[in-house]
Amino acid sequence: MREIIRHKYFYLMVLPLILFYIIFAYIPMYGVTLAFKDFNYSLGIMGSPWNNFQNFKDVFHNPDFVKSFRNTLFINLGRLIIEFPIPIVLAIMLNEIRNGRLKRVYQTVFTFPHFISWVVLSGIITSLLSDQGVVNQLLQLLGMEKNNILTSNGSFLGLVFASNVWKEAGWSSIIYLAAISGINPELYEASAIDGANRFQQLKAITWPVLRSTAAILLILAVGGIMNGGFDQIFNMYNPAVYERSDILDTFVYRSAFTDATGFGFSTTVGLLKSVINFVLLFGANFIVKHVLKEEGLY
Template structure:
């Protein structure tokens, strides 16, 4: 029987398998590998008319030019600061929510809460950005609340520190449902007999959480934490792009938005690519490190 199967399999040629892969390979070759090769323009004096192949090579000139731009250090600092704060809060807030939600015994209540917390995750930054700008505008509801407390209305979106806080807060708001659900799933996976034993020993809910729930969630907390390490230079491109304005460039201009303006508004293709390559280089190192750590600590693998 299995001989016959092996024989049939051998006769069943693998050509169809290659054919099935062809469309995916083509698309990937053009739109993923094409840009990867296009990165060479970071080392060229790129002329659109000449293309990647014929433009003049200039070595590290574009990098030197960009690193010496007066805003570059500020942009780098903004990126790391905003991204790290996002990583920390996007881990802590959902963790807290999952622990609180876990204490809810009424299922209908649990479901309503979970549904509404998860909702913003599915909306675009075009919509959410519009909502936030509306809320924080000068005659918006937040400012009328501020006025009713007897304070001066604030231009939240035109103030660097407020704007940064809003960027971080709204990102946590959009994403918290996702990690919360991952955490809730981890809690469900904890062995129920541990809780029974703890109850027999007289441990209350608080002690159960500290000694059973949290340690049980540690692997997934560490895993998500490590994997987000690779995103330390991703401060949230489309979110910031839709909400920022020149007044808050100082506090909220990040590598991606900087590259976008440099490349597509100022038409400085090559220097913008150099910034992009600088970012990808660091990100690649960090992502590799984070996957290695995730594999080592949590046995996590993509395949």
């Protein structure tokens, strides 16, 4: 208590954040019991009867759940393999630019797309690539066949990865640039005097600093692998590509508000997502600490 009183102003600064999580994260957790109940609006959550895990049985026997689960894993593994390394490479490339003004221009250009919402961006993409979009009209004028990117499962997934890289790579590179900025410039000067080239400096100075940051972000990325990016998928997909692009988040949305399967069903799916993410988070942290020998989250 003496420590709290001594640093009372710091605790006061943290208090709004603590209250936010208590009110919006911890208190609503009692709603997880919906996954184990036959929800009745008139009885409420606590008064509704238990249903002997019937919601879990319904979920596991639902073919759409199996399909969306598979798609979620596939899309997020693709994000880890394709999208995760790009911000690191981008940060290293930006760090190699010696002209400060030009470097700031590139940073602004790469960061700006992050502030465009997926609603706006999906509208732009649809206007460009739809059947009567700008791209298809140009192709027709040139006597070429129309593209079917928005309605083809394979090409649509490529569009998902490419658009997310364009939108978020610059923003994600900021944390790596911050790590690089903490490197003492004298290390580069000393290595240059010793005859090290730029690649050798990258390998011996820059990468060891980035590696620990990348390890932490990798743990967080693996821990959120069941979150497939609802905003992007929901605003871009269509029934023609449900087979490969319908993820758990969009499946839950339709289950709760479109298919009328009930809140117990959608809560069960959300609970399963959280449990899987929990296990993956701890597993990734264990691998990073004991296999890669890097600092983990705990």
